[in-house]
Amino acid sequence: MIPAAGETSGPTRPDVAAARPRPPEAPPRRTIAAEWALWGKEAHETGYHVLRCSRGALREKDFSEAITRYSPGQLDRLPQYTVSWIPGANREPEYIALGVHELAPADPQQAGGRSRVDAVGRDIVFVRLFCLRYADLAAHAVTYRNQALGYQDLIQAVAGIQPPAGATEPARVTLPPEPSPIISQGSLRKQAEQVAALLLTGRQVCLLGADDIPVAERLRFVDTVMAMLPYGLRATMSAATWASSTSQELKLRLFFTSGRRAGGRLPGSGRARAEDFLVEWGHLDEIDITDQAARLYQLWLKDVKREAPAMLADQVDPVRFAAADLRRMVGNLPKDKSVLATLEDLGRNRNAAGLDQEAVREAAKEAAKRLRRYLAGADMPADPIETQLKYRRRVCDYGLLADDGRLSPQRKGELYDQLLRVAFGPALSYDGFCEIEQSAGGRLHTSLRSALARFGVSDWLSFILARPPQPGFRSGGVAGDGMPVLPGDPLDEVMRGVAQQTLLPRHGATVLEWALRDLSSSLGQPGALLAAREYLQSAYEYVYRDDLDTQVRQLRRVLGVAYGDKLGKAEIEKIFGQLTGRPTPALERAVASLTAARHREFVRRQAYRAHLRAQGVPDWATYPKREHRWRRWLPWHWTRRHRASVTPPPDGASFQGSQWEHPRIVILAAIVILAFLVTCFVLVLSLIQHL
Secondary structure, three states, X not given: OOOOOOOOOOOOOOOOOOOOOOOOOOOOOEEEEEEEEEEEOOOOOOOOXXXXXXXXXXXXXXXXXXXXXXXXXXXXXXXXXXXXXXXXXXXXXXXXXXXXXXXXXXXXXXXXXXXXXXXXXXXXXXXXXXXXXXXXXXXXXXXXXXXXXXXXXXXXXXXXXXXXXXXXXXXXXEEOOOOOOOOOOOHHHHHHHHHHHHHOOOOOEEEEOOOOOOHHHHHHHHHHHHHOOOXXXXXXXXXXXXXXXXXXXXXXXXXXXXXXXXXXXXXXXXXXXXXXXXXXXXXXXXXXXXXHHHHHHHHHHHHHHHHHHHHHOOOOXXXXXXXXXXXXXXXXXXXXXXXXXXXXXXXXXXXXXXXXXXXXXXXXXXXXXXXXXXXXXXXXXXXXXXXXXXXXXXXXXXXXXXXXXXXXXXXHHHHHHHHHHHHHOOOEOHHHHHHHHHHOOOOOOHHHHHHHHOOOEOOHHHHHHHOOOOOOXXXXXXXXXXXXXXXXXXXXXXXXXXXXXXXXHHHHHHHHHHHHHHHHHXXXXXXXXHHHOHHXXXXXXXXXXXXXXXXXXXXXXXXXXXXXXXXXXXXHHHHHHOOOOOOOHXXXXXXXXXXXXXXXXXXXXXHHHHHHHHOOOOHHHOOOOOOOHHHHHXXXXXXXXOOOOOOOOOOOOOOOOOHHXXXXXXXXXXXXXXXXXXXXXXXXXXXXXXX
């Protein structure tokens, strides 16, 4: 929104971010110098003139000629805005002039000594004119969103500048860090494209029917029109948000008015003035364009579609609205290669030997711009997933993400930002990270890591590996959806990767280390959460499958986080009692190393019970927790548990037998049978004695 005259400009509009990836940080604001003039009259005067102005390269006469030459005529509604240009000493375009047409504020403190009426009681229309060097604007034209700063942004930057009486220094104009939005779709967008082509005919374009449209919307339309043209045409462009339909001397190329202007003649030559192109606001009518350059340009706009603003934003060489210059401009319009062709060019440059280093850098720069334009304006392809897979295969096959010593870190960063978005956007997944790592040669170099840090992620594995943050990260979901992050979320994703064997073992150590540190820093008592996840024993067995000592060492850390450095019988029973699967040998050794020597036997018994339970043996059929001393005197070794370390049952084995196969049951059955036989024998003897 453009501030009204006399108001200070408010804070810049926040960026509306896409779903994924996250946008990069906005560049710092830039400040440039602007020469200025105040046009109007004093309360006792009747004629307009320059009241005060800066003292620089432009003189009072230059300001006066610019204001009168591009005057919009009598204005009924204020404020209004005009844009024009001033040539330099060699008659080449040098300045862009912004005119703010307004009444003096009613508040004397804000009026700066200006009167609202003149000597005969008529309203005084003041013009604050700000002249900015075109070269300064062109240097800062394209922002990080790959869109050029427009007239809306420049008017917003100067809206609050009121040069006081006696001031002669140039004004300091702070450019906004990002451009205001232009019209992106609909009939007005198509009408802006049509008006852009009409301007290349050299005839003036008059927009009708916009009387009730706010001045900010009219200025936005002008910006949209200019976004459809090379930036260099702004060096000689003139336009107004409103002009008088009765004025015969309008030098404005594009203006809004209330009705058709009557025919007239050009000053000096006396030749008949060409009729204006009349365009009805919001009505898209077919206009026959006979000028060849304008017609070719219209066809080019239809071909490039939404890519035009991004493709034209960096075409900053000044262009005049002369027939020869326009034909040359149309002949040199950027012809973008396809994304596949761009990737193939990068692949050839990377693998070709003997190329000039400067040529390689320039090719990378152009490729980054081309990919940026595609991302900024390309229509969605019919099969976006399949299309992106093609781009990804090219990027990986050509090794475009590998370190290229011929490019500077800045150039590599610009290129990697676009390659990641084209091939792996909108957010990086773990599968994508693995492909990037393979394409980069197995190890991510510094420039690629910096680019990944600016790129969005879609899961915890890619989040941890692509840009390892500090543990305890708790600022919304991984994909930036605003959902809260629960303490166990990163760990759960790691465990799913282990269970499905999609997590590569070489990444396992990094993600497990981060997830464990994150859990211990974000949750005061993580014992229950670790118990529910089997103390990560399966994860460490998967990652360190050939290194039992490392498994034991890592599980000691996990148990230390859950229960402390020393384990008693209660903790040991809790550890093995909560397992739903078999305990690994590493877990048993880790528990035994954290307890007293007198509890080692208890650890072995608990581990064995957990093994039996995992094989389906019911709890009532397992050995008692406490072994009686008298059982040691019995000679039946098969009734006692072997005192060596537990040997796990074979994988896949299950308890298929009857409960009668257990030694306790067999002994009990034998005792019952023996007692029955003894009783029968006694009864038989007693019966014989009585006979």
